[in-house]
Structure formats: structure tokens, C-alpha cells
Amino acid sequence: MKTMTSIEDLRQEARRRVPRVFFDYAEGGSYAEQTLNANRADLERIKLRQRILVDVSQRSTATTIAGEPASLPLALAPIGLCGMQHGDGEILACRAAQEAGIPFCLSTMSICSIEDVAAAVAKPFWFQLYVMKDRGFVRALIERAAAAKCSALVLTVDLQVLGQRHRDVKNGLSVPPELRIRNLIDIAGKPKWALSVARGRRKTFGNLAGHVRGMENVNSLSLWIADQFDATLSWKDVEWIAGLWRGKLILKGILDVEDARIAAKTGAVGLVVSNHGGRQLDGASSSIAVLPAIVDAVGASVEVLFDGGIRSGQDIMRARALGARACLSGRAYVYGLGAGGQAGVARAIEILRNELDVTMALTGTTRIDEIDRRVIAAM
Ligand SMILES: Cc1cc2nc3c(=O)[nH]c(=O)nc-3n(C[C@H](O)[C@H](O)[C@H](O)COP(=O)(O)O)c2cc1C
Numbered sequence: 001m002k003t004m005t006s007i008e009d010l011r012q013e014a015r016r017r018v019p020r021v022f023f024d025y026a027e028g029g030s031y032a033e034q035t036l037n038a039n040r041a042d043l044e045r046i047k048l049r050q051r052i053l054v055d056v057s058q059r060s061t062a063t064t065i066a067g068e069p070a071s072l073p074l075a076l077a078p079i080g081l082c083g084m085q086h087g088d089g090e091i092l093a094c095r096a097a098q099e100a101g102i103p104f105c106l107s108t109m110s111i112c113s114i115e116d117v118a119a120a121v122a123k124p125f126w127f128q129l130y131v132m133k134d135r136g137f138v139r140a141l142i143e144r145a146a147a148a149k150c151s152a153l154v155l156t157v158d159l160q161v162l163g164q165r166h167r168d169v170k171n172g173l174s175v176p177p178e179l180r181i182r183n184l185i186d187i188a189g190k191p192k193w194a195l196s197v198a199r200g201r202r203k204t205f206g207n208l209a210g211h212v213r214g215m216e217n218v219n220s221l222s223l224w225i226a227d228q229f230d231a232t233l234s235w236k237d238v239e240w241i242a243g244l245w246r247g248k249l250i251l252k253g254i255l256d257v258e259d260a261r262i263a264a265k266t267g268a269v270g271l272v273v274s275n276h277g278g279r280q281l282d283g284a285s286s287s288i289a290v291l292p293a294i295v296d297a298v299g300a301s302v303e304v305l306f307d308g309g310i311r312s313g314q315d316i317m318r319a320r321a322l323g324a325r326a327c328l329s330g331r332a333y334v335y336g337l338g339a340g341g342q343a344g345v346a347r348a349i350e351i352l353r354n355e356l357d358v359t360m361a362l363t364g365t366t367r368i369d370e371i372d373r374r375v376i377a378a379m
Pocket of ligand 1: 025026027039077078079080107108109128156252274275276277278279307308309310328329330331332334
């Protein structure tokens with residue numbers, strides 16, 4: 001792992017190790033991928049201010065996120081099908097996050113279940129909730145997250161219908177993978193991946209299998225999911241969920257100032273400025289482009305978290321400078337997971353940490369709460 005010096009190195013290694021159907025699933029965005037690309041391009045356009053001759057010998061990247069201490073302004077984002085990037089992927093990523101002292105968020109669409117992860121890790125983690133049409137199932141999921149002592153519920157609000165990802169359709173993405181000749185040949189060339197997934201606790205959606213009545217076999221489970229995203233989802237449902245969940249609530253998928261203002265009044269402790277990593281509304285703004293206006297509107301009343309395009313410590317600095325309390329990492333850690341399991345995720349976090357630390361020094365900052373718009377060069 002030492003020779004992996006950047007997130008891009010981890011990405012290249014993941015591309016070699018993970019079957020194409022799952023690598024593409026992680027890599028891709030919806031439709032023409034304009035928003036996916038804008039997330040990166042707009043971050044790269046932000047130039048940092050080099051400062052010199054400031055004593056930066058004592059630096060700390062420590063902060064708090066949603067009231068919890070964190071060694072970095074970073075959390076691992078909810079990612080569906082982590083366990084298809086590497087067997088037991090959710091458990092390995094959660095362990096790496098906890099060892100690094102940052103929050104991990106488990107997806108509703110994970111392979112390992114809430115209970116699997118809770119039994120395998122030392123500390124509480126966050127749980128991400130998708131609201132399905134079957135509200136009884138949603139209520140049960142919330143109860144399961146509470147029983148597992150999850151420390152925050154992250155309610156994703158930008159997936160009431162599914163944006164199409166062309167690559168997934170073309171590759172025949174399914175869980176477990178569709179047995180097309182092309183997929184079989186591909187998997188045959190990825191023996192380490194095959195072994196890790198074969199040894200993994202589960203091969204399908206762990207939070208759903210066995211919990212949805214009448215959906216005992218995997219194919220019908222996929223059909224159930226496709227039919228379950230709920231286009232009627234509204235602020236009333238957020239109210240209902242806030243009433244069921246006694247702990248900290250975070251709303252994920254806010255990209256508009258007007259929505260942020262409503263979100264800030266729901267009792268949520270935080271919101272995540274996010275376009276789902278460019279996987280939903282193609283043609284939407286990049287997350288970083290809308291971040292400052294949302295922070296100005298609601299930053300005083302809720303913690304504004306950020307995701308979309310974070311691939312370096314410099315990116316974390318940029319988002320933090322524009323007002324984000326902390327960032328969520330999606331693909332950056334998924335590449336680490338595909339490249340090397342738990343060690344790969346640990347390496348991804350270490351790379352981001354080291355880059356942020358050096359960037360702090362070179363911009364003349366020593367503490368996370370010193371990072372603000374002053375570290376951005378006038379554009
Ligand atoms: C492979 C993949 C799966 C994802 N699955 C979920 C999910 O299950 N729930 C969710 O709220 N967001 C999901 N997201 C969105 C991420 O939580 C996050 O918003 C996004 O990845 C951030 O952008 P980045 O990948 O550029 O860091 C997923 C993203 C990716 C790349």
C-alpha cells in the first residue's frame with residue numbers, strides 16, 4: 001500500500017482488481033455525466049492561497065462532526081453494494097474509519113446488514129435510510145438502526161426516482177452479478193476479488209433479505225427494490241421519520257437554498273450538500289458551486305456537510321474554506337476498498353489526511369477552525 005501515493009493510484013488498482021460491472025457502478029454517473037464531471041472540475045478551479053513564514057509546527061486536523069469528535073473533517077459516505085467491491089466491504093470500511101477516528105455511514109443498500117456490521121465493529125456508526133413505499137419496512141429499519149445503537153440517521157432525500165446510469169444498464173448490473181459470458185470471463189480474471197466475495201458473509205442486500213415478506217429469492221428482491229423508491233416522498237415523511245428516530249438526524253441530498261431553509265427547520269442537526277455524486281439529476285450544479293450560498297443561508301442553525309468530487313486533502317480544504325463543517329468521501333474510499341480491502345480504505349483515509357495536513361501548513365493554518373474563505377485565492 002505504501003506505493004499507493006494518491007487516490008488515483010488506488011483507483012487504478014481497483015480497476016485492475018474489481019470486475020468491470022462493479023467498478024463501473026462505482027465510477028459512473030447518470031446520463032451524460034455532466035454533473036459528475038462538474039463536481040471535479042469546479043473543485044479544481046478553486047485556487048488556494050500560499051502563505052509563508054507562519055509558524056505551522058503545531059498542527060491538528062481534529063474537529064467534531066455532528067457533535068462527535070473526529071480526527072479529520074471527513075466521514076465515509078453511504079455506498080450501496082460495498083460488499084461487491086470487496087467481500088465484507090462494509091465491515092472492512094467501517095473498521096478502517098473507526099481506527100482512523102472518523103464516522104462511517106452504512107447504506108440501506110449495503111451487502112452486510114446493520115446487524116452484521118454492529119456485531120463486527122467496536123463503536124457506533126451512522127445509518128443511511130432510503131424511504132421505501134413499504135413504510136412498515138422503513139419503520140422496522142429505523143428500529144433496527146436504533147437497536148444497533150447507530151449514532152446518527154442519515155436520511156437521503158434525492159432519490160425519489162432513479163437517475164439512469166447507462167453503464168449499469170449496458171453491463172447488466174445486478175446482485176449477485178448477472179451470469180453473462182462477458183461477466184464470467186471478467187470475473188475469472190479477478191481471482192482475489194472472487195475469493196473475497198465468496199468468503200464474505202453475504203452476497204445480496206443484507207438489510208433487505210429475509211426482512212421483506214414474500215421476497216425470499218434474490219431476483220424478486222431486485223424487482224422489489226426497483227419498485228420501492230417512492231415518488232410521493234415529501235417533507236411530511238421527513239417529519240414522520242424525525243418523530244420515529246430519537247437520535248441525531250442528518251438530511252442528505254440538498255442542493256438548493258430554498259430546500260436548505262426548509263431542511264434547517266426539521267430538527268435535523270445537519271444536512272449534506274450533495275448531488276449523490278453526480279448519479280441523480282444530470283445537469284444539476286456541482287455541489288461545490290452551491291455550497292457557499294447554502295452555508296450563508298443556514299450555516300448558523302445546522303451543520304452543513306458536503307460531498308461530491310472529494311479526491312484529495314486539498315479538496316477537503318476547499319470545501320471547508322467555503323463553509324462545510326466536514327466532507328463525506330464516496331468514491332475515494334471505494335477505490336481504496338477495491339484496491340486492498342480494509343488496508344486500502346485505511347490508505348485512502350491516510351492519503352487524504354496527509355494531504356490536508358500539508359495543505360494546512362502551506363496555507364499557514366494550524367487548526368481546522370482557522371480554515372475559512374481567507375485560504376482561497378481571489379479568482
Ligand atoms: C457506488 C456508489 C454508491 C452509492 N450509494 C449510495 C447509497 O446507497 N445511499 C446514498 O445516500 N448515497 C449513495 N451514494 C452517494 C454517496 O453517498 C455520495 O453522495 C457520493 O459518492 C459523493 O461523491 P464522490 O463519490 O465524488 O465522493 C453512492 C455513491 C456511489 C459512488
